[in-house]
Amino acid sequence: QRMRNYRECRSDIDKLNTPFLEIYESLVPPEEEKAKQRHLIASLEKLVNSEWPGAQLYLYGSCANSFGVSKSDIDVCLAIEEPDINKKELIEKLAEIFEANNLENVKALTRARVPIVKLMDPESGISCDICVNNVLAVINTKLLRDYAQIDGRLRQLAFLVKHWAKSRGVNETYRGTLSSYAYVLMCIHFLQRRRPAILPCLQEMEPTYIVNVDDIQCAFFDKVENLRDFGAGNNESIAYLLWAFFDYWAHRHDYANSVISVRTGSIISKRAKDWTRRIGNDRHLICIEDPFETSHDLGRIVDKFTIKTLLEEFDRAADVMQYDPDPCVTLFEPY
Ligand code: ATP
Ligand code: MG
Missing domain, CATH: 3.30.460.10 (Beta Polymerase, domain 2)
Known part of the structure; x- marks a missing residue:
């Protein structure tokens, strides 16, 4: 059982905010x-x-x-x-x-x-x-872009997480780790689940954008300019959210039973999706539901070896965020 007792975040976390934001700024394309x-x-x-x-x-x-x-x-x-x-x-x-x-x-x-x-x-x-x-792919690109316009912390968090994943060699689907698309969905889901929530669930709202692709209906609320204040009731800083993100994936996520779902803004059970056992090459060791192709688990490429690598990296990142004197450097050290 990977879940541990709650640990409190280091008390100097907000001092890390400026340096993390500087890293984010340096990654944004001109x-x-x-x-x-x-x-x-x-x-x-x-x-x-x-x-x-x-x-x-x-x-x-x-x-x-x-x-x-x-x-x-x-x-x-x-x-x-x-x-x-x-x-x-x-x-x-x-x-x-x-x-x-x-x-x-x-x-x-x-x-x-x-x-x-x-x-x-x-x-x-x-x-x-x-x-x-x-x-x-064009529609899921729009969904991600629409989420990014609601609260600036999503883009900051996702850039830092992607930068971490690339630096640590865990953003390589051909080797059995997760795609950038999967990491962004993990960030969206994480911010949907904060209390108060930082992001809404656009697919659960009255749809203003509806497109049918073969037998899949893609429908969501896309008037995101009306949602600019959505996360205003939550003032968690980007350094704190990055700490909490890794803490969640290292210590709190229930890998045995849970599927994260941006579509519903909640956790659903593996049993409900029949993702409890290996079928063909799909092992379902970490389960991330695609928002439109709901039978599609973005974690399915992760195998019994790479799940260990991922868990070790989440653990390392959580420890760095908790204890390291200089997380802005150590977090992104090449592996
Ligand atoms: P990077 O900066 O690493 O290139 P990216 O956002 O382009 O990141 P990729 O993982 O290269 O991410 O995927 C490109 C796009 O392809 C995604 O934004 C998504 O629209 C689509 N895509 C990728 N993987 C999947 C998948 N497994 N299922 C459905 N769509 C996917
Ligand atoms: Mg790409």
Whole structure:
């Protein structure tokens, strides 16, 4: 049983607020980087339109969900309405077009779970991955971006958590640790559960945005400009929240029985989702429900070895936040 008695936060926690906020500021991409990305998308869209006039390019992932650090690669989705679309052929055709127009490192990855074409724009130095008709990714990007506009502490917390995860080598899905998307959902859920709450549950409110994707209905309240004061009743500082976040994942989360769910703003039971045992390659050792694809556990790639690594890292981070004289340095030390 991993749960321990409540421990109180160190008394000097708020002294750490300024240095943590400085780290956050240093990670935020400058405005000119965003402008370069938009410029690249516009010129790629022109190339694509020469072949498919109605097609559109959307940014998704960290360059559009407001949780992207400076100099990340960008994720792009091509939205195209064509009957009987063959994604593999389409990806190959795209690669041909880009290659013929001076883009570099062009590569069609047609056998991946999500087929993509990769490229690098020599003018801006930006690399991007382009997928086809991945509408849910564009919608979950919007959900994350909308949450970020409600309370600034979400973006600060998520940047620090992602920075920690990258520094400590636990943000590598191909090795069995968690995706950035999963970490951001963990942060949203955590802030929904503070008392008083810092974030609402947008999917439980009267929907103002409704889109159907295949058999999944995506519906949530998206007039977030009306929710700017939502978290005002809670004045927990970012240093305190970071401490509490790691304390939660190191000592309080019930890994055996609980699923975190941003969709409901609550914890649901593994039993209710039938996520109690290994099915195929899905082991459900840490359970994070996707807000729209609710049968999808973002923790399913975590195995019996990497769950240990994750728990050790949560423990270490919680201890650093509790006892270390200089957590702003020690927390992010390379592993
Ligand atoms: P990074 O800064 O590390 O690139 P990111 O926000 O781009 O972070 P990724 O994990 O690379 O995060 O994912 C990119 C986007 O792809 C996510 O924002 C999300 O829209 C979508 N995505 C990623 N993983 C999943 C998943 N397992 N299920 C559904 N959508 C996902
Ligand atoms: Mg990305």
